[in-house]
Amino acid sequence: MAPWWVVAIAASLLVSLIVAVAWRPVRARLRENELARARKDFHRQREHLEARFLRLAAVSGKPRGLEWVRCDFDDDVIYARHRQSGELSAFVSVTIGFEAVEGGGMEDVEAVGNLRAATAVFRVERGNWSTDGRALFNLNPTEAIAYYQDNLELVGQEFAHH
Numbered sequence: 190m191a192p193w194w195v196v197a198i199a200a201s202l203l204v205s206l207i208v209a210v211a212w213r214p215v216r217a218r219l220r221e222n223e224l225a226r227a228r229k230d231f232h233r234q235r236e237h238l239e240a241r242f243l244r245l246a247a248v249s250g251k252p253r254g255l256e257w258v259r260c261d262f263d264d265d266v267i268y269a270r271h272r273q274s275g276e277l278s279a280f281v282s283v284t285i286g287f288e289a290v291e292g293g294g295m296e297d298v299e300a301v302g303n304l305r306a307a308t309a310v311f312r313v314e315r316g317n318w319s320t321d322g323r324a325l326f327n328l329n330p331t332e333a334i335a336y337y338q339d340n341l342e343l344v345g346q347e348f349a350h351h
Contacts, residue, residue, distance in 0.1 A: 223277070224268065224277065224344055224345050227313055227318070228268070228345070231266065231279050231311065231318050234318050238318055238319075238320055239260075239262050239309075241319075241320055241322075242260070242311070242322050243260045244322070245320065245321060245322025246322035246323075247322075248322075249322055251324075253293065253294075253295075254289060254290055254293030254294045254295035255287040255289060255290060255295055255301065256287060256288050256289070257285065257286075257287060258286045258288050259284075259285065259286035260284070260285050260286075261283060261285075262281050262282075262283050262309065265282070265330075266279050266281050266330075267279070267280045267330040267331060267334065267343070268343075268344050269334045269341040269342060269344060270344045271341060272339075272340055272341065276312055276313060276314075277312065277313040278310060278311065278312040278313075278341070279310075279312070279318070280308050280309070280310060280330035280333055280334065281308065281309045281311070282306070282307075282308060282309075283306075283307050283308065283309045283324065284304050284305070284306060284307075285304065285305045285306075285307055285324065286302075286304050286305075287301055287305070288301065288302070289301045305327075306327065306329065307324040307327070308324065308325040308328050308329060308330050308332075308333045309323075309324055310325060
């Protein structure tokens, strides 16, 4: 008969294996619930978040020499999760219009008035949606997530509408 400690180790390994296998679907379900709640919260707060995005982007000084004069948000939202932290982000296509700032060196650039495509980035911080006014220029949301694929994974692949 095996010593008691061998039996104890085998039993604890078996229990650990059972817990690990059982935890996977529980964890997946928790993440699904978190995404569903985050989507609902984003939809409820969207107008406020868009206004905050525009306000912060406009005072960022980027692009240099240009003033933000309009920002049109697309209805579709694409969600991604940071692979290491698990933090959720929302990506929304935007069309941005600029005007040259007087004395900013861009007054004579003909293309200043052209509308620009970008992606507005929002993220969940400590359970609440937020933004720092970050725009990813020349990338739509799908391209932005693909560009940052080492850090981000697409979640809830269906689109959520405004």
